[in-house]
Every structure is written in C-alpha cells, then in structure tokens.
Amino acid sequence: xxxxxxxxxxxxxxxxxxxxxxxxxxxxxxNPGGGPLNYLQALEDFRFLxxxxxxxxxxxxxxxxxxxxxxxxxxxxxxxxxxxxxxxxLAYIVPASLTGASAVLVWYFLLEPxxxxxxxxxxxxxxxxxxxxxxxxxLAWIFALMAFFTGAGNWIVVxxxxxxxxxxxxxxxxxxxxxxxxxxxxxxxxxLIQKYIVYMGILVFAAGLQVFVEPQLISSSVYPGLAANxxxxxxxxxxxxxxxxxxxxxxxxxxxxxxxxxxxxxxxFRTDFFEGSGVKEK
Amino acid sequence: xxxxxxxxPIINRSASKVHLPEKLTAAGRxxxxxxxxxxxxxxxxxxxxxxxxxxxPSKTAAQLNNDAPFSFGSFANYGSAWEHLLTxxxxxxxxxxxNSVVYTVAIVLLSCVSAILAGYALxxxxxxxxxxxxxxxxxxxxxxxxxxxxxxFIEISNAQLFDTPAAVxxxxxxxxxxxxxxxxxxxxxxxxxxxxxxxxxxxGEFATFWRIALPLSKGLFGMLxxxxxxxxxxxxxxxxxxxxxxxxxxxxxxxxxxxxxTPALNPGNGAQQSVIGRPEIALAGLILAIPIxxxxxxxxxxxVRGVLSGSVKS
Numbered sequence: 001x002x003x004x005x006x007x008x009x010x011x012x013x014x015x016x017x018x019x020x021x022x023x024x025x026x027x028x029x030x031n032p033g034g035g036p037l038n039y040l041q042a043l044e045d046f047r048f049l050x051x052x053x054x055x056x057x058x059x060x061x062x063x064x065x066x067x068x069x070x071x072x073x074x075x076x077x078x079x080x081x082x083x084x085x086x087x088x089x090l091a092y093i094v095p096a097s098l099t100g101a102s103a104v105l106v107w108y109f110l111l112e113p114x115x116x117x118x119x120x121x122x123x124x125x126x127x128x129x130x131x132x133x134x135x136x137x138x139l140a141w142i143f144a145l146m147a148f149f150t151g152a153g154n155w156i157v158v159x160x161x162x163x164x165x166x167x168x169x170x171x172x173x174x175x176x177x178x179x180x181x182x183x184x185x186x187x188x189x190x191x192l193i194q195k196y197i198v199y200m201g202i203l204v205f206a207a208g209l210q211v212f213v214e215p216q217l218i219s220s221s222v223y224p225g226l227a228a229n230x231x232x233x234x235x236x237x238x239x240x241x242x243x244x245x246x247x248x249x250x251x252x253x254x255x256x257x258x259x260x261x262x263x264x265x266x267x268x269f270r271t272d273f274f275e276g277s278g279v280k281e282k
Numbered sequence: 283x284x285x286x287x288x289x290x291p292i293i294n295r296s297a298s299k300v301h302l303p304e305k306l307t308a309a310g311r312x313x314x315x316x317x318x319x320x321x322x323x324x325x326x327x328x329x330x331x332x333x334x335x336x337x338x339p340s341k342t343a344a345q346l347n348n349d350a351p352f353s354f355g356s357f358a359n360y361g362s363a364w365e366h367l368l369t370x371x372x373x374x375x376x377x378x379x380x381n382s383v384v385y386t387v388a389i390v391l392l393s394c395v396s397a398i399l400a401g402y403a404l405x406x407x408x409x410x411x412x413x414x415x416x417x418x419x420x421x422x423x424x425x426x427x428x429x430x431x432x433x434x435f436i437e438i439s440n441a442q443l444f445d446t447p448a449a450v451x452x453x454x455x456x457x458x459x460x461x462x463x464x465x466x467x468x469x470x471x472x473x474x475x476x477x478x479x480x481x482x483x484x485x486g487e488f489a490t491f492w493r494i495a496l497p498l499s500k501g502l503f504g505m506l507x508x509x510x511x512x513x514x515x516x517x518x519x520x521x522x523x524x525x526x527x528x529x530x531x532x533x534x535x536x537x538x539x540x541x542x543x544t545p546a547l548n549p550g551n552g553a554q555q556s557v558i559g560r561p562e563i564a565l566a567g568l569i570l571a572i573p574i575x576x577x578x579x580x581x582x583x584x585x586v587r588g589v590l591s592g593s594v595k596s
Contacts, residue, residue, distance in 0.1 A: 001491065002409060004392075005400030005461055012434060012456040013422050019440065020433035073324060076317050091325035093582055094332050097574035100518040101537040105567040106331045108547055109338070115560070117334045117351040153328055157582070182313070203424065210428040213518045221542030221551065236432050237523070246436060253432035257425065264424035274420065 017257070024250035031247065038247040039255070042239070045248070047229045054140060054230050059208050061144035066204050070152055071197055074159035075185045089160065092153035099150050104217045107146050134223050139230060143214050151207075155200055162196040163189055199273045206260045212237070232256055335571065338564035339363045346560050363565040366557040370540070374528055375566065378536035382515065385450055385532060389514040393457035394506045401464020402495055406477050407487050416465070422458035428519050435523045445526035453524065454514050460506045467502045468495060508581045512574055533570050540566055 027034035031041055042048065077088060098106050109115050112130040113122045127133060133142070166189060174184050190197075215227035216234055229235045232252065240249035268274055334351060341355035349355075367375050403409055404416060434453050435444075443449040472495060480490040518534045525531055528539065544558035545551050 001399040001407065001487065002403040002415075004396035005457075006415075008396055008452075008456040009418065009422070009458070012430070012437075012453045013418070013458070016430055016433035016437045019437045023436050073320075076321055079317060080321065088321055088325050090579060090582055091328045093578050094329050094575065097571050097578050098331060098335070099516045099574075101534040101541075102335075102516070102567040102571045104541070105537065105547075105563065106335055109334065109560075109564070110331060114347050115351070117330050119351060149328075149331075180310075203426075206424065207426040207428070210426045212428060217518075217538055217541060221538065222547045224548070224550075233428065233431075233519075240432060240435065249432050250436060253429070257429045257433070260425045260429050261421060264421040267424055268417065268420050 017254070020250040020254050020257075023246050024254055026247045028245045028247045030243070030245055034247065038251040042248045042252040042255070045235070045239075047235050047238075048232075048252075051229055051232045051235045055209060055211060055232050057140040058144050058147075058211060058231075059205060061140060062147050062208050063201060063205050065144065065148055066152060066155065067197060067201050069148075070155045070159055070200065071190065071193075073152075073156045074163060074193075075189060077156065077160045078163045078185075078189065079181060089157050092156050094153065095149045096151070096154045100213045101217060103146055103150055104214055104222070107142070108222055111142070131223075134218070134226060136226060139215070139227055143211060146214055147208065147211065151204065155204075159193060159196060159200070162193045166192050195271055195273050198271055199267060202263045202267050206263050209256060209259060332571070332575065335564055335568050339561045339568060341561055343559040343561055359561060360565065363561045366559075366562045367566060370544070370558055371528065374531075375536065377529060378531050378533045379569065381447070381531065382533040385447060385454075385521075386511060386514050388451045389454045390507050390510045392451065392455035393460055393510045393514075394503060396455065397457045397460030397506055398464050398496075398499060398503065399491075400461045401466075402468050402491050403487075404461070404465045405468035406490075406495070419458045419461050419465075422456075423462050427513070427517075431519050431523050434520070438524055444524065445530055447530060449524040450521045450532070453520060454517065457506075457510060460510060463506060463509075464499075464502060467499070472498055504581070508577060511577060515574060516570070533566075537563075537566055537570060 024038050025034055025036070026038075028038070031037045073092075077085065077092075080088065108130070110118060111122075111133045113119050113128050116122055122128075170188060170192075171184060174188050179187070210233050211231045212233040215230040216237070219225060219227035219230065219234075227234075229238055233256070236249045236252040236256070239245045239252060337352060337354055338346060340357065340359050341349060341353070342359060345353075345355050404412060404419075409415075438444055438449045438453070443452075476494050477490055480494050485493065516534055517532075518538070521532045522535050522538070525535065528536075531539065540558065540563055541547050542551060544556050544563065546556075546558055546560050546563040
C-alpha cells in the first residue's frame with residue numbers, strides 16, 4: 001500500500017537530490033575541469049553576495065514581523081467569541097487566495113497611485129507614480145510586505161487554533177489568581193503555544209529563503225530588470241537558463257536545500273513539535 | 283505557507299467554554315476597544331485587495347484610472363474584458379485554464395490516493411523501516427517545495443520529460459504533508475480495536491483498509507484534497523521551469539506571459555494597440571484567485587471548527 005508513495009518519494013524526493021549532486025560536479029564552460037570548483041564559483045559569482053544580502057534583509061523584515069504579528073493577532077482573536085470570531089477568521093484567510101502571480105498583480109495595483117484603493121494615503125505620502133515605490137532599495141520591503149500578507153492570515157487562524165488546545169482549567173486558575181487578560185496572554189497562553197510559533201518560524205524562514213516568484217515576475221515583465229538576480233533562487237535559475245551552467249545551478253540550489261534540511265531536522269529532533277507522532281525514540 | 287494549516291493537535295475548547303461576566307474598569311474598556319479596532323482594521327486590510335480585484339474588471343481602463351477605487355462599473359464590462367482576453371494569441375487563455383484544471387485534478391487524485399494509502403500503511407500495518415520513512419517524510423514536508431525545483435528540472439530533462447504535462451503532474455503528486463496528515467489521522471482518530479476486529483474476522487490489510495478505514499476517511503480526503511488543490515492550482519515556479527511551450531502552460535504561468543507581453547502593467551511591453559489592458563489582466567488574475575478563494579472560504583468552516591481538531595485529537 002505504501003508503494004505508490006514510495007515510488008513518488010524516491011523519484012521526486014530522493015533522485016532529484018542525487019541527480020543534482022552529480023550534476024553539481026559536472027564541467028561547464030566556466031569550469032572545464034568540473035568538480036567541487038562549481039560550488040566555489042557559485043559563491044564567488046559577482047551576483048551571489050548581493051542576492052544573499054537581499055534575501056537576508058528580506059528575511060530580517062519578514063520572519064520577525066510574521067512571528068510578532070501572528071502571535072499577537074491570534075492572542076487578540078482568542079479574546080473574541082461567537083459570530084464575530086468566525087467572520088474575522090474568514091476575513092483573515094482571504095489574502096491567502098492571492099499568491100504568486102496573482103499576488104504580484106494585486107500588489108502592482110495596490111502600489112500604483114493612479115489605481116490603488118490606498119491612493120489617498122499614497123498621495124499624502126507624496127507618491128504620485130509607482131516608479132517612486134518600485135526602486136531597488138525598496139524591494140526587500142515590498143517583497144516582505146507581499147509575503148507577509150499572503151501568509152499571515154492563515155497562520156493567525158492556525159495559531160488561534162493552537163490556542164484552543166489550552167485547557168480551560170489553566171486559564172480559569174489564572175483568572176482566579178487575579179491575572180488580567182494581558183497577563184494571561186503574555187505569561188500563560190504565549191508560552192503554551194511557543195512550540196507552534198517556533199515551528200511556524202522555521203517553516204516561514206525556509207520558505208522565505210527560497211523566494212523566487214515575486215522578484216522574477218516583477219523583473220521579467222513589469223519593471224524589466226529591476227529585480228534581476230535579486231534572490232538566490234533567481235541566481236540559480238539564471239545559472240541554469242541563461243549562463244547554461246547547470247553545474248553551478250545545481251551547486252547553488254543544493255546549498256540552499258541543505259540549509260532547509262538542517263532547519264527541518266532541527267524541528268523534528270530539537271523541538272517537541274512532533275512529540276507523540278512516533279518519530280522520536282521513546 | 284498554508285501547508286501546515288491543520289496539523290496541530292487541537293482540542294476543541296469552545297464547547298466547554300464557560301463565560302464569566304467580567305467587570306471592566308475604565309482602563310479595561312479602553313483596552314477592549316483597542317483590541318476591536320486592531321482586529322477590525324486587520325480584517326479590513328485583509329479583504330480590501332480582493333474586493334478591489336473583484337470590482338476592477340467591471341470598469342474600463344479609463345474608469346479604473348479616473349473613478350473612485352471602489353466604484354462599480356458595469357457587469358457588461360466583465361463580458362467585454364473576457365472577450366478581449368480571448369483575442370490574446372487565439373484564445374490561448376482557455377487552453378491555460380483547461381490545462382490548469384486537468385493538471386490540478388490529476389495531481390489532487392494521485393497525491394491524495396498515494397497519501398491516504400501510505401498514511402494508512404505507516405499507521406496501521408507492519409512495514410520495515412517505518413521510523414526512517416516517517417522521518418524522511420517529515421523532512422520532505424518541512425522543506426519548501428521550491429527548494430527542489432532546479433534539481434527536479436535536471437532530472438526531468440534527463441528523463442526526456444521536459445515540456446510534458448506528465449512532468450508537472452508526477453512531480454507535484456509527491457505529497458509528504460498529506461502522508462503525514464493521513465498517518466496522524468489513522469493512528470489517532472480511528473480506534474485500534476476496529477482494525478483488530480476486522481483482522482480477527484480474517485480480513486487482509488487491504489480489505490481492512492477498504493472496509494474499515496476508507497469509509498471513515500471522507501473528512502480526511504477532503505482535507506488532503508483541499509491542501510493539494512490549493513498548492514497545485516497556484517504553483518508557479520515548478521511549471522514555469524518544467525514547461526517550455528505556451529500550449530502546455532498553466533494559468534499562473536500564463537498570467538506571467540500576459541504580464542510580459544501586453545502593455546497592461548508596463549506600457550513599454552507589446553503592441554500599444556493591444557486590447558489587453560488593466561481590466562483584462564485583473565480579470566485574468568481574478569480567474570486564477572477565485573477558485574482558491576471559494577475553496578478557502580468553504581473549507582474554513584471545517585478547518586476552524588471540527589475537522590482539523592477532530593482529525594488529530596490526541
């Protein structure tokens with residue numbers, strides 16, 4: 001019964017990594033001898049450090065914002081009951097339906113002062129043309145904003161769900177001890193959902209590290225070249241499809257993959273998130 | 283990022299919730315009002331882009347520029363925007379839409395069936411290397427799918443599958459998250475005694491699965507299909523890299539083509555006289571977003587109430 005999944009796991013989970021590892025040692029025009037030099041050349045490419053810096057700034061903006069806003073909003077949401085709670089949750093998951101290409105489209109409109117629903121705010125800030133916003137020094141902010149709005153709502157609903165697992169007895173005891181809503185949230189609820197927040201942080205970090213769609217679409221069409229090779233994945237894509245350097249592309253994507261695998265192993269073995277799932281030794 | 287939406291072990295608290303009337307001090311009332319303001323403002327910020335996108339194709343390009351952002355044009359404009367979209371490369375948009383539907387249906391079926399079978403095998407049957415398989419599945423589930431795109435591209439080109447629907451369908455059907463959800467479901471939600479009773483009656487593994495587990499898995503199947511659908515319908519990077527010709531593209535990749543070959547978003551692109559303007563491209567974006575929106579709104583009820591909690595109750 002496990003055969004179909006096992007076949008998919010091997011074919012599209014394990015084999016691609018092996019194929020990429022082999023490819024990453026192959027010679028290219030840049031490195032006729034092949035071998036580990038591909039890795040070094042990928043790191044020494046003049047576009048690598050800027051891309052690393054871009055993704056770093058992006059992650060610094062995106063990950064903490066996600067953690068703080070999602071934790072805060074889910075705690076606030078947890079203080080509301082009934083129909084309002086349901087409606088708010090429905091509203092919060094709406095942005096998740098605008099991802100990838102449609103997110104780029106919508107954010108193009110949102111940041112275009114002649115079209116934006118926020119045009120009054122934009123004009124008050126002195127912005128009359130989209131070109132004033134879409135500048136290379138603002139890109140990390142823009143992409144962080146896009147990624148944040150796409151993902152935060154769903155995570156708020158999820159973390160609200162994890163708050164529901166806190167036993168009512170604990171909260172009742174705290175209330176009897178005279179704790180106010182703020183103290184209960186900060187000292188009791190938050191520590192109790194900490195592992196879910198850590199888990200989210202790692203997933204969000206791993207996904208953010210791989211940012212590709214938004215800069216690629218903006219750069220290939222809307223503002224040509226603005227975000228070319230902006231992210232590490234775009235650079236890997238360029239190696240493969242523009243420089244005809246598959247070895248370098250494979251090397252770079254394997255290095256990114258390893259960071260994600262380390263994050264995954266950390267979640268599984270160093271946090272108690274998957275406790276009770278039968279993964280850890282008893 | 284939605285991919286873990288329902289994995290948390292959740293016990294439904296609201297049923298047993300007792301409300302104590304709380305006396306609010308003046309400071310408490312201010313705090314309460316503040317909480318409501320934050321919650322409502324965030325809700326508003328969440329729906330504004332979607333509402334705007336819903337309304338945009340009702341207006342002409344000139345109305346979009348000149349009228350108030352939330353004014354409504356006319357229903358007829360949706361029709362004419364659609365007509366205009368159809369003129370783009372002999373109606374290739376319909377082809378993309380069709381491709382997206384076909385690929386997504388195939389992916390949802392393959393991924394869910396393989397995930398349910400594997401989850402059941404891992405939870406209930408005795409198979410070798412169970413723990414190793416679980417760990418590999420978890421690692422694969424946590425790694426963002428984007429991380430494997432370039433390696434998959436190399437593999438797929440070596441296998442001569444580049445630019446075929448099978449390339450996208452097969453690679454996207456690998457669904458470790460679904461396996462994990464199914465595994466948790468079968469090991470916690472269905473009492474072990476049920477499986478054992480069936481085995482005592484002489485049923486084999488597959489018969490037990492077919493007669494006992496499967497009839498109890500409708501909710502699980504819905505949940506798996508929900509996540510599989512929402513991931514594959516909007517997937518961009520993988521089909522973007524694995525497909526080469528426009529006739530094989532999916533809607534998200536096609537939307538990217540519209541961005542770069544019409545003057546809608548960048549007046550410097552394409553023919554100036556193109557009829558594909560902003561209302562048209564907004565409509566194309568809307569067609570991509572609407573199915574996800576509908577599925578999300580319909581499933582959220584299951585999601586936030588019972589199903590997620592019920593399925594992983596420990």
